[in-house]
Amino acid sequence: MTPKHRTNKILFWLGMSLPTVALVAMTWLIHQTNGEFRDSFRWVMKTYKVLNVVDETQGHLTDAESSLRGYLLTGGDEYFDPYDVAKVSITNDLNQLEILTRGSAIQQTNLLELQSLINNRLLLDPGKLSQAERNGSNATAVVLTREGKDTLDELRRVLFQMRTAEENDLAQRQQGIESDAISGQIMSFVLIGAVALALLFIVFILLRLEKLQQFVTVCAWTGQVQYRGQWVRLDHFLKEHFGLSVSHSMSKEASAQMMKEIEELNRPAAKPPVNSPAASLEKNS
Numbered sequence: 001m002t003p004k005h006r007t008n009k010i011l012f013w014l015g016m017s018l019p020t021v022a023l024v025a026m027t028w029l030i031h032q033t034n035g036e037f038r039d040s041f042r043w044v045m046k047t048y049k050v051l052n053v054v055d056e057t058q059g060h061l062t063d064a065e066s067s068l069r070g071y072l073l074t075g076g077d078e079y080f081d082p083y084d085v086a087k088v089s090i091t092n093d094l095n096q097l098e099i100l101t102r103g104s105a106i107q108q109t110n111l112l113e114l115q116s117l118i119n120n121r122l123l124l125d126p127g128k129l130s131q132a133e134r135n136g137s138n139a140t141a142v143v144l145t146r147e148g149k150d151t152l153d154e155l156r157r158v159l160f161q162m163r164t165a166e167e168n169d170l171a172q173r174q175q176g177i178e179s180d181a182i183s184g185q186i187m188s189f190v191l192i193g194a195v196a197l198a199l200l201f202i203v204f205i206l207l208r209l210e211k212l213q214q215f216v217t218v219c220a221w222t223g224q225v226q227y228r229g230q231w232v233r234l235d236h237f238l239k240e241h242f243g244l245s246v247s248h249s250m251s252k253e254a255s256a257q258m259m260k261e262i263e264e265l266n267r268p269a270a271k272p273p274v275n276s277p278a279a280s281l282e283k284n285s
Contacts, residue, residue, distance in 0.1 A: 022194045029191070033184055040177050047170040050100050050107075054159050054166075057093040059153050060086045069148045090118065097162070106165045114158045121151045190255050 067083035070076070094115060168271030215224040216237075225237040235246035250258070 008070050020107040022191045022198065023186050025187070025191050029184060029187055033181075036177055036180055040173070041168060045172050046100060050097065050166045051095050053093055053100065055136060057090065057097070058156065059157050060117070060121070062152060064090060064149050067150055068122060087122075091124075092093060101162075101166075104165070104169065107162060110162045110165065112156055113160075114155065117151070117154055117158065121147075121154075 041100055064083055064086035067079045067086060071083065073077035094111065097107070097111055101111065217225075217236075218224070219231060222231075223234060224231040227237045227241065232240075235248070238244045238246055
């Protein structure tokens with residue numbers, strides 16, 4: 001196989017295989033992009049859910065602290081109902097946050113700190129309170145008010161940490177998604193270039209096929225082929241035009257004719273015809 005023929009064969013297989021490879025790669029890229037989009041949407045929704053629960057928790061903690069302080073200042077049992085409602089809501093909020101942030105070690109640490117503050121500062125056990133604590137003086141009211149403010153400040157600090165951690169996590173994931181999107185765009189451009197190159201190969205092959213379908217002028221007398229304005233042998237034309245290697249042999253008719261001429265040559269005063277194979281052999285020898 002000549003280098004030119006080998007090159008044509010390589011170009012042919014490249015032209016046929018590149019579109020297939022590009023199609024498979026584009027299918028994979030679309031699948032990856034859809035998966036990243038779903039993950040991004042899921043993380044955004046989770047983040048907003050966490051932030052919403054954090055805001056609700058902060059409101060419920062404020063209600064619980066206000067009810068606790070009101071009971072300690074007045075001793076009125078009417079504060080138990082809003083306190084119990086707020087406490088149940090806080091428990092539900094913490095359970096939701098624990099589920100939503102289960103994969104984050106930072107958020108789980110913040111939840112433990114939040115739970116510790118709630119247990120130490122917001123749990124109300126009326127049986128353990130003295131009458132003086134239930135009906136506090138003005139000085140006690142001032143102390144309780146200050147303690148309540150400090151408690152809420154601590155709780156808000158932990159909730160702010162949770163909010164910041166969730167927003168930072170979302171920002172990092174968005175940066176990763178943006179990087180993946182840029183990589184996907186680059187890969188898309190590469191695949192488009194591969195498809196364009198494959199189309200060029202296909203056009204080249206079609207042009208070659210069209211060229212193969214053209215008429216070839218052959219001399220009816222000598223059997224030579226007209227090629228680029230000259231008359232050349234058929235083997236030379238096949239090699240130059242198609243890149244084919246040509247070997248030579250002898251047909252049965254020519255072999256029988258040559259044997260006949262050799263026999264006639266061996267007879268006395270016999271000469272082979274001028275254009276016969278035997279005469280050619282005699283001339284070359």
